[in-house]
Amino acid sequence: MDLDTDDVGVTNRARSLSATPPPAKKARLADEDDDGHGAVAGPSSAPSTAKGGSSNQAQKGKGKKRKIRRPPPPEPGSSEDVILRDVIDLLGGEEAVKKLKAEGKDWESPLEKFQILEVVVDELSSNGEAIARVPLTISPNPWAILVPFALPGETVRVRVYANVRLHSLADLVEVVKPNEAMRDDNLVRCRYFGTCAGCQYQMLSYDTQLQLKQRVVEKAYKNFSGLPPSLVPPILPTIASPKTYGYRTKITPHFDLPPVARRKDSDDPNKLPIGFGEKGRRKVMDIEECVIATPVLNQALPGIRENVRNKLHTYKRGATLLLRDSFKRPDNDESSAVPADTNSDAPPQADSEVPADAISVKPPTATTSEQDGEAHVCITDYKATVREHVGNTRFEFPAGSFFQNNNSVLSPLVEYVRDAIFTAATPSPSTPSSLTHLVDTYCGSGLFAISLAPHFEHVAGVEISQESIASAKHNAELNSLPPPPSASPTPAIQTKTLTFLAGKSETIFSSVSHFPSQNTVIIIDPPRKGCDKLFLQQLVAFKPAKLVYVSCNVHTQARDLGMLAELMKDVGEGKETYVIESLRGFDLFPQTAHVESVAVLKLAQSDA
Structure with missing residues (x-):
């Protein structure tokens, strides 16, 4: 799971397609990552929350209306792409946007830079920012405004600072009429909240945060999977983090x-x-x-x-x-440190x-x-x-390498994956007792491979980073894996082999070709960009009995599972397919809009 986007970084929203920045070249605090996370008021201070209204008359700033710079289309599944999809849905869907595009108005903003106006928030985007439609009194054509730190149903005063395709980006100046059913500013613990780009949800109860994240998973599969609703199971409630503050390591x-x-x-x-x-x-x-x-x-x-x-x-x-x-x-710990290149001053x-x-x-x-x-x-x-x-x-790894940043929720996550693998909710080609082999792709320093090794006879982990593979091998030794035969008198499963391989996940299946597919579980835990088509093609050719896809970007996860379904139609005359058994979010970053997603799939006979 790649969480760089969950660290705070510096954004340039005026040059972006959305208010949420693309995956950053810098590591960020709270997708993230990214992930960045954050909600801000104006550039100088947090917004005020005030009851009562004011004139809806739009106040025009002194800035001149500028031609919108047209960057290339956003990367599929990126933050910009997710925002744009939310905006399109709010404005009436693809047909409404096609009409605007045909008229050359999808880049024609009715708002000027620095213009101040009041809007009523319609909904929250999947990235935690509020989306509002521009009043018809200002623009007869559909146009949206993206503003941070506001909530659905609130009347807010905003200041436009950039115009992009189909929407404008604005700072929150004032909450004129708050949503008192959702907003509780007494919950805010951070003095920088409303200016720092780290958190979006500190003014919300934790139950509300979890419900919003469940909705993000629902929208991701609606907008990005291409799957008919009948093939997408109900999204299960988001698993909470044991710690909601003081968790980030x-x-x-x-x-x-x-x-x-x-x-x-x-x-x-x-x-x-x-x-x-x-x-x-x-x-x-x-x-x-x-x-x-x-x-x-x-x-x-x-x-x-x-x-x-x-x-x-x-x-x-x-x-x-x-x-x-x-x-x-x-x-009294005499274990050796994880191997690292300590002779280099390079980053x-x-x-x-x-x-x-x-x-x-x-x-x-x-x-x-x-x-x-x-x-x-x-x-x-x-x-x-x-x-x-x-x-x-136990796990040890160099501080500069990847490891999840919320330790409090990792045990529940690993336990959930374990239980999902061995749950036989419906008949499948492979019974739980026959699942004897595990392949952990994108294994990092071995979180899933090592934690789940006691439940399998043969385990393989693959990772492109040589440093991470060195950590994984070290961690296997640290935890005495595989255990000697005498380690447990009556083990349920005796782990016979635990292997870590450095190489691209796209070529992993050639190195585990001796694993019987009907007895194999594959865990997919990719970076934010998800899996490429070559990896999915090899996955389909291998046809493991069960899949668990852990994702830090539910939108690319949804896209990949839609692609997987299409690829399965060309295998074995389409007689088999992967059925999604369950979909559920995990909250690794409370107070932010980010949600991890776990999808569990089984190989089954196709109804087609």
Whole structure:
């Protein structure tokens, strides 16, 4: 699961097709990732919430109406694509948009830059931003406004700052008439909420957040799968995170370095913002704490910020910092550290979780804090070893590599996947007792392969990153896998082989061709872009008995399962197909709009 888009980054919404930025080249805090996450008011302050109304008369700003720059179409399944689909649905669907396009009006905004107007919010987008239709008194043609930090049914005053295809992007100036059934500003814990691009949902109850995320999964399969409704089961309720604040085990604050700040005699280095992206602006805002980050990270953050400012003259450009929560190594732990390239000062590989401009704060700042009875430290060197526990399973990996950022929900996630594999809700070509082989594609440092190994005889994990494979092999040894025959007198399953292979997932099936497909489960856990057609073609040719698709981007997941259904029509005269047994969201990032999705499929006889 690729969550870089769930880290806060700097956005350039004026040049984007939507208010939610595309997958960033920098790692971000809270898709994400991305994922970015966030809701913002104006560029200078959070919006006010006021009862009562004001004139609906649109106030025109002094800015001149500008021709809209027409970028290429958004990448399918990207944040821009998701927003555009939500906008099209609100404006009346594809037919209404085709009419606008035929008239050359899909890029013709009725609003001027800096124009202020009042609108009533219709709904929330899948990315957590409010969508409202422009009143007919202003425009006879369908046009939408995207504004953060507002809720359905609210009357809000907004200020337009950009126009894109079919909609305008706006800052929230004021909530004129709040949705009191949804909004509770007393729930907000963060002083930066409404300006920082990190969270969207702090003003909502947690139950409401979970319901919204369930709706995101529903819309994704409606808009992106191409599957008839009869083939999509009801979306199950979203699994909650045990922690809703203080859960995030990695943050990546960053800073931009203007020329004057590089000088040794700079007036005041404390003026340099070190933090996360301001919502809707290409600007870093100064952040002293992050309430969704774990306590040890917040404890370490002030010292790291001071360290950077004290050495500001040594930096040639801005950079991204790394703070990662790790269990402290016990004094009696003699296990060796996970292999890492400690001789290189180069930043992490492009496929790692930390961006290419990442720097290590040396010496690494280590702070201990007691959480849940365990000692934690803050790791700031991307080459240092991070230690995590998922249930009774231990994991170690370099701080710059990928691992999920909400430890509290990982045990429920692994248990859910395990139970889904061995649940025989309906007859299938393979009974639960015959599922003896597991292939974990995009395995990372071995989360699923190692956690589920005790339930299979033969397990293989594949990952393109050599560093991650080294971590996975190390973690298998760390957990004594495969166990010796005497490890358990009466094991339900004796794991005989556990293999990790470095290579592209698109070619994984040639390396596991000896696995009997009728006894094999495949876990798919790709990055945000999802699977490519070559991978799905090889998957169809292999025809495993069961599939579990874990996704950090439910929209590309829905697209892939639609493609899978089409590819199955060309195999074996279309006599077999994959039936979706269940679809469910997991909330790995409370207070944000992001939702993970788990789809469970089985091979079955086709009704066609």
